[in-house]
Amino acid sequence: QLQFVESGGGLVQPGGSLRLSCGASGFSLSRHPIAWFRQAPGKEHEAVACIMPNADNTHYQDSVLGRFTISRDNAENTVYLQMDSLKPEDTAVYYCGAVDSRGCRGTYGVRFREHWGQGTLVTVSS
Numbered sequence: 001q002l003q004f005v006e007s008g009g010g011l012v013q014p015g016g017s018l019r020l021s022c023g024a025s026g027f028s029l030s031r032h033p034i035a036w037f038r039q040a041p042g043k044e045h046e047a048v049a050c051i052m053p054n055a056d057n058t059h060y061q062d063s064v065l066g067r068f069t070i071s072r073d074n075a076e077n078t079v080y081l082q083m084d085s086l087k088p089e090d091t092a093v094y095y096c097g098a099v100d101s102r103g104c105r106g107t108y109g110v111r112f113r114e115h116w117g118q119g120t121l122v123t124v125s126s
Contacts (some may be wrong), residue, residue, distance in 0.1 A: 002027040002115040004096055012086055013107030020081040020120055021097030030074035033099035035108045036081045038092035043121070049081060054097035060086075061103035064090075070075075086124045093119035 004027075008020040022034065035050035049070040050059045058070050069082040079096060095116050100109035 001025065004112075004115055004117045006066060006096055006120040007027070009094060009122045011123045011125065013126050014086060014088060014124055016086050016101065017082070017084045018086065018122060020083065020096075020122075022081070022093055023077060025052050027098075027112075029072070029077050029079060029098075032111070033103050033108075034072065034079045034096060035099045035104070035110075036079075036094060036096050037108075038081075038090075038094045038116040038122075040092040041088075042103060043092075045095070050099055050108050051079060052104055057104055057107075061107070083122070086122075088124045091109040091122060091124050093121050095119040 005023045012018055013063045013117050031114045036048040037045050038048050039045045047061055048064055049068055051070045051072050055072050067085045072079045097109040097116050102109045
């Protein structure tokens with residue numbers, strides 16, 4: 001049974017850092033582009049960052065470019081999101097998921113949406 005699992009969230013002060021992890025049970029992440037998404041209170045889901053299967057291409061939304069870094073360890077079946085210089089507007093529940101054949105372009109087409117996890121809450125506040 002495919003299930004994405006996110007972890008690593010927490011409370012951090014503005015300017016701080018967190019590293020999120022994405023795993024999946026019953027599913028090999030290594031064969032798919034994987035993206036991070038987030039949903040802030042009262043807002044729609046938005047794309048954050050994406051990484052291709054061989055990590056040879058990454059893509060970031062303008063709001064996080066230069067502050068966040070997406071990476072993957074296919075041997076560990078894990079995708080990471082290093083978040084630095086966090087801002088209060090980064091506060092959201094963060095989710096990971098597989099991306100469709102269009103790859104890491106635009107705002108990322110989602111596959112297996114029904115198998116997303118509960119997400120991990122990131123709160124940036126002083």
